[in-house]
Amino acid sequence: MRANQTLSLQRTAQIKKVIKMVALTVTIYTLAILYFSPILYMLISGFKTEYQAVSPSFVFTPTFETYKSVLSDPSLYGYLGNSIFQVLASSVLCLLLGLPAAFALAFGNFRKKGTRDKIYMWFLTTILLPPVAVLIPLYTWFHAWQLNTTPLGLLMAYVGFHVPIVVWMLYSFFADVPTEIMEASEMDGCTRFQQMMHIAVPLVRTGIISACLLVAVFIWNEFFLGFNLTGNDTATLPVYMSRFREQQGMFIAQLSASSTIAILPAIVVGWMTQKSLVKGLTLGAVKG
Amino acid sequence: MKKKNDWPFILPAIFVVAVMTQVPFLLTVVYSTLRWNLARPDMPIVFSGIDNYLFFLKIPDFTVVPEFYSIVLQTIIVTVVALVICTVIGFLFSILLDHPIPGVNIARTLIMGPFFVMSTVTGVIWKTTILNTTFGWYGVLAKSIGLAPVDLLSYYPLPVIIFLFCWQWIPFFVLIILAGLQGISGELVDSMRIDGLNWWQSTFRVKLPLIMNHIRVAVMLGLVFIVKEFGLILVTTAGGPGTRSYTLPYQVYMQIFSASNVGRAGALATMTVVLTLLAVNFVSKSMKKNNL
Numbered sequence: 176m177r178a179n180q181t182l183s184l185q186r187t188a189q190i191k192k193v194i195k196m197v198a199l200t201v202t203i204y205t206l207a208i209l210y211f212s213p214i215l216y217m218l219i220s221g222f223k224t225e226y227q228a229v230s231p232s233f234v235f236t237p238t239f240e241t242y243k244s245v246l247s248d249p250s251l252y253g254y255l256g257n258s259i260f261q262v263l264a265s266s267v268l269c270l271l272l273g274l275p276a277a278f279a280l281a282f283g284n285f286r287k288k289g290t291r292d293k294i295y296m297w298f299l300t301t302i303l304l305p306p307v308a309v310l311i312p313l314y315t316w317f318h319a320w321q322l323n324t325t326p327l328g329l330l331m332a333y334v335g336f337h338v339p340i341v342v343w344m345l346y347s348f349f350a351d352v353p354t355e356i357m358e359a360s361e362m363d364g365c366t367r368f369q370q371m372m373h374i375a376v377p378l379v380r381t382g383i384i385s386a387c388l389l390v391a392v393f394i395w396n397e398f399f400l401g402f403n404l405t406g407n408d409t410a411t412l413p414v415y416m417s418r419f420r421e422q423q424g425m426f427i428a429q430l431s432a433s434s435t436i437a438i439l440p441a442i443v444v445g446w447m448t449q450k451s452l453v454k455g456l457t458l459g460a461v462k463g
Numbered sequence: 464m465k466k467k468n469d470w471p472f473i474l475p476a477i478f479v480v481a482v483m484t485q486v487p488f489l490l491t492v493v494y495s496t497l498r499w500n501l502a503r504p505d506m507p508i509v510f511s512g513i514d515n516y517l518f519f520l521k522i523p524d525f526t527v528v529p530e531f532y533s534i535v536l537q538t539i540i541v542t543v544v545a546l547v548i549c550t551v552i553g554f555l556f557s558i559l560l561d562h563p564i565p566g567v568n569i570a571r572t573l574i575m576g577p578f579f580v581m582s583t584v585t586g587v588i589w590k591t592t593i594l595n596t597t598f599g600w601y602g603v604l605a606k607s608i609g610l611a612p613v614d615l616l617s618y619y620p621l622p623v624i625i626f627l628f629c630w631q632w633i634p635f636f637v638l639i640i641l642a643g644l645q646g647i648s649g650e651l652v653d654s655m656r657i658d659g660l661n662w663w664q665s666t667f668r669v670k671l672p673l674i675m676n677h678i679r680v681a682v683m684l685g686l687v688f689i690v691k692e693f694g695l696i697l698v699t700t701a702g703g704p705g706t707r708s709y710t711l712p713y714q715v716y717m718q719i720f721s722a723s724n725v726g727r728a729g730a731l732a733t734m735t736v737v738l739t740l741l742a743v744n745f746v747s748k749s750m751k752k753n754n755l
Contacts, residue, residue, distance in 0.1 A: 196564065199559075199562050199564055200564040200565065202559065203559055203560065203562070203564055203567070203570045204570055206556075206559070206570075206574075207569075207570035207571075207573040207574050208573065210573065210574050210576075210577070210630075211573040211574070211576050211577075213577075213588055213589060213592070213593060213630075214576050214577065214580065214588075216592060216600075217588050217592065220592065229598055230598075230603065231592070231598070231599065231600045231603050272475050272476040272479055273476055275472035275473065275475075275476070276472060276473045276475075276476035276477070278472060279469040279470075279472035279473045280473065283469030283472060283473070284468075284469055285469060285470075294473065294477070297477075298480070301480055301484055301485070302687070303687050303739070303740065303743055304484055304488065304736065305687070305690060305691040305712065305735060305736060305739050306691055306712075307691065307711070307712045307715045307716075307732045307735050307736070308484070308487070308488040308491055308732055308733075308735075308736045309483070309484055309487035309488055309491065310715065310716075310719070310728075310732065311487075311490075311491050311494055311715075311719055311725060311728050311729050311732055312486075312487040312490035312491055312494065313487055314719060315501070315725060318501070331479075331483055332483055334479055334483065335479055335480050335482065335483020335484050336483065336484060338476050338479060338480050339480060342476065367469060367472070371472075392579060395581070396579070396580075396581035396582070398581065398582055398583055398693065398694035399691065399693045399694065399712070402693075402694070402697075403716065403720075412581070413581045413582070413583045413584075413694060414583075416581065416583040416584050416587060416698075417583040417586075417587070417694060417697060417698050419587040419591070419698075420583075420586065420587055420590070420697070420698040420699075420701075425591075425598075427591055427592055427598060430587060430588070430591055430592075431588075431592070434584045434587070434588055437581060437584055438579070438580045438581060438584050441579045441580070441581065442576060442579045442580065444579075445575065445578065445579030446572055446575065446579070449572075449575055449638060452638065453638055453639065453642040454642075456638075456639060456680065456684070457639055457642055457643070457677060457680060
């Protein structure tokens, strides 16, 4: 009798657990889909014709017509090319500058004890500097020397603003590398440069890739400097997208298709890097 | 061995960062003391002391709030309200997403989505496909239940902007807070269950204090990112109606592009930076104190 009771108690507990699980699952998925729905609707609307897009709905016969017309607009490729150039060039430059710096901050010797911490903090505070702080002199320089007709001016600004982020993230990855390995390799007569290239870099490969990708996403999405420091020939995709602001609900299909092209790379890359992004952000900051 | 000099590794980075960020900032401070208008090349650039600051700070008539102060107030409202909402909702979302339901990674990934969308796209997408009173979901749904949709962007510019900031930045808070929750050891969670703590106690009395550091990081970075947000405001309300949805960075932009006034823009930018750094410092300190 008692055994039966405990059995049924166990069963009700189990059933309760299952019900709770189902309820949680439904809630979480509903929430996630609702939260994502503006993006979802945009992804879908790119496959509508303008006529179909006028009335909001999720049911329609998909077509590639809008994409064809968006992709046949030559001006899009100018912006796309500029964005790709900025992203590639600044990621590479940020890495070339940031990697040795982070390495030296993690393992280097400086004459005074506190120097390392001071430089690290200096990089961190630079991250906090809002871009309005630099806009005006950069704007006047760009104005005076016609720098907004070449992509190099904006590139320099981007590198300056994103090197600290690379240093910050890579430092948190280097901090996980045991110092014994470094000391051992020093005994074996490795130069600092060899240590960095042959020992440290292979150990933090994921960190390097994710720091690069994070910087790439930030620059791909950057608008303030891109908008204010470029001319017609050097403007990037976020600037192109901002031109849709006057449309008052017209050309929804075209807007959706262009938006999809503009955001898909960042979303995909962002999703791939979110794990190491968390690591870089929290490890560096929770300590400091 | 110890005599190795590691400066060559680090100097190029310091040089580039200094030249592109610190030097321009110092110049901004210098410019803020000049009378300099790009649209008037005939007028000489002269030193004007703190005139540019006084232009914004002076209160000619105590019955009206000068534009500068209302813009500062708007910036503070937008930032503080957005940060509070992001923290609260971000925490609640993280608690939900911490459950091991089947395929929870898909749900997490969907919620992360808006964070990676460029702000100009966020702005135009919400403005045209959702908030538009004729073609957007909001307009169509409101009409279908017999309401007359109002143009939210002109009637409630600040709440809409705050809402959109939150939509973009809650994922970032979830990303960091969830990482904190998952760092809590399984043993602790088990022992809380054995001790008979209810959901409320275990969530707010035990877990919340444990992840305070993560919340602090999220709030500080969120603060820096939200204060500088510019694109979203430009594409949705363009600061309007009037100056009702201006924030400080937007006002700096208007000073340099519409008024071409380098000196005044410099003064505004300097004050913006000082206010931002003060706020970051304040948040960092006060949250640390509460934690200890």
